[in-house]
Amino acid sequence: MKLKNNISPVLMIMAICLHYWAAPIFAEEKSNAVRCANGKLNIQAQNVPLGMIMEEIKNKCRVNIFGLDGRVKEPITFTASEELPENALKRLLRQLDEDNYALEYSRAGLNRVSVVPKAMAKGSSPPAAVSPPFPFTPPPPPQPEAPPPVVSVIDIIPGSQGESVGLQKGDVVLDYDGTKISDSQQLIQEVKSKESKPTVEVTVLRNNTPMTFVLKGGFIGVNIANSNPK
Structure with missing residues (x-):
């Protein structure tokens, strides 16, 4: 009976610690590096995985980026403030040393960027x-x-x-x-x-x-x- 009384407080302490420790761990997996408003693109990324930036651009700006699947885990530091999406993405691709790509537009504006891998270029x-x-x-x-x-x-x-x-x-x-x-x-x-x-x-x-x-x-x-x- 004494053993049961001793285990219960320990489990409670562990549960409380896990509750507070888990919050920042999962919070770090989220990113708000990208914002789109009034046709302008804002990016504030500090060591954010490229794949996460691409996903945010897709969800928030409706622009799909293809051809960078092998680089999605690369940490990226990049800033764009109130720029047209095509101008900001051209600068980003230049920073990534990607020279061959195509921009495709719909009536609403830029909607697709296709990067040609270096091996093909x-x-x-x-x-x-x-x-x-x-x-x-x-x-x-x-x-x-x-x-x-x-x-x-x-x-x-x-x-x-x-x-x-x-x-x-x-x-x-x-x-x-x-x-x-x-x-x-x-x-x-x-x-x-x-x-x-x-x-x-x-x-x-x-x-x-x-x-x-x-x-x-x-x-x-x-x-x-x-x-x-x-």
Whole structure:
């Protein structure tokens, strides 16, 4: 009987200690590093796992980030204050040393970021025997009142960075690193003039939806031609 009387207080003390010790342990697993309001993104992260930041961005900002599954446990320290989501995420990816990614938009704004893993991006150099990167067909003679031609992707060169970032046959090139594109020869000259830049942005129209891709300056790895808009 004495043994039972001695055990009961001990168990009560242990239960009380566990109650108070458990609270901060589980609290540390939660994070409020991300806040979205009025179309602006705020991030205050100090050694927060990347996967937790990505999950908060998905839940609070409705932006899905793909391609970083192997890095979700990395502790991240990053700050963004009242920035557009695409600007903040570009800075975050630059901090992570990720150069190849695509931004996809809906009518509501940015909704998807697809990162190309480094292992795939390494295959961006063209094969030695590949044909010139930008053969093009001269546009037909202009027709009266016909809309101006657009620059369309007619083929993707295997192993190129165009393939690795997800460019597709039928994409219409709208903009190359801030320059609006209206002619295939113009695009060729823009690519040549910026081949030394570490990153450039290419905006295309796919299924009436604009999409922005980030890749290295220079050789893209797509065949293009002027075509009539559909």
